Amino acid sequence: MEIVVLRLHHRITRDKRMSSHLALVARAFGASKIVYSGEYDNRIEQTVAQIVESWGGNFNVEYTQNERQYIKEWKREGGVVVHLTMFGIEIDDVIDDLRKVEKDVLVIVGGAKVEIEFYHLADFNIAIGHQPHSEVAALAICLDKITGGKGRKKRYSNARVEIEPCKKGKKVIDKRRKE
């Protein structure tokens, strides 16, 4: 099962860090790619490229000018579409149904204002609680539930650095030095 994240309506002036965090969360929780719409901003690609170079994997960033088209294409190819929104159905009430589908999943994360059209394009409108908080938090919880926590435990054979978990302090293994 492939997971792709679609981030709507990126704004260069306001959203740089937020969109970069969304990209890193997508990667760290098991998605293979983030696609974003709105304003083109190569700083997102740059941030992600730096991380991938050190930490491995082959996570990609893509830009689309036509997110509706992208969603329709995804569905046409047999994928399922999840839209994260505080107005949707609580994730714990829908996650079993979603996991049963066993299709590639496109997870839409809103931007400034999400047009009602996207609520209708989505197969599942899912809320991570019904309080205002953060699209970054919502994405993390959603991907963690979809992958059953496995997404964030993936290890990358092409990683240059890796962490050795420890109780106090920091241990980083430079894998290239070892070879």
Place this chain on the structure above:
Amino acid sequence: MEIVVLRLHHRITRDKRMSSHLALVARAFGASKIVYSGEYDNRIEQTVAQIVESWGGNFNVEYTQNERQYIKEWKREGGVVVHLTMFGIEIDDVIDDLRKVEKDVLVIVGGAKVEIEFYHLADFNIAIGHQPHSEVAALAICLDKITGGKGRKKRYSNARVEIEPCKKGKKVIDKRRKE
């Protein structure tokens, strides 16, 4: 059990949105308060106050100049201290131990650079995966695990607005109008 979040080393120029998101995640996932250190920034209080006014609860924002003192005081009063860091022990390997403690929990979320001292002050250094991602995501997953998902299902009797979950579209209930 009370949960308080401590956000270290806030920087006015870079961290406004990030710290606001941390505050909202803290509130939405069951913490009673966020304390932050670094640069004083009343925009965090303002953002949270606006949310609380509409959405209810009595979540607080506090500023501290001396976060080490705050942590030591917390421990002296019998609370346990969790520090979120990608260098720590994977949360799934430690959550049972943490929940068994049955004490008030202070969750420390790092800022720009976290001094090694904090790793030693903490009772638990916990990682949400060992890949770089986002402190907002880490906090959400951590609070969700500590509260067993209950934190984000809390409802507030003093809320002015509330969401009625729905499959397509948006339903907001204005509770003051009803009365």
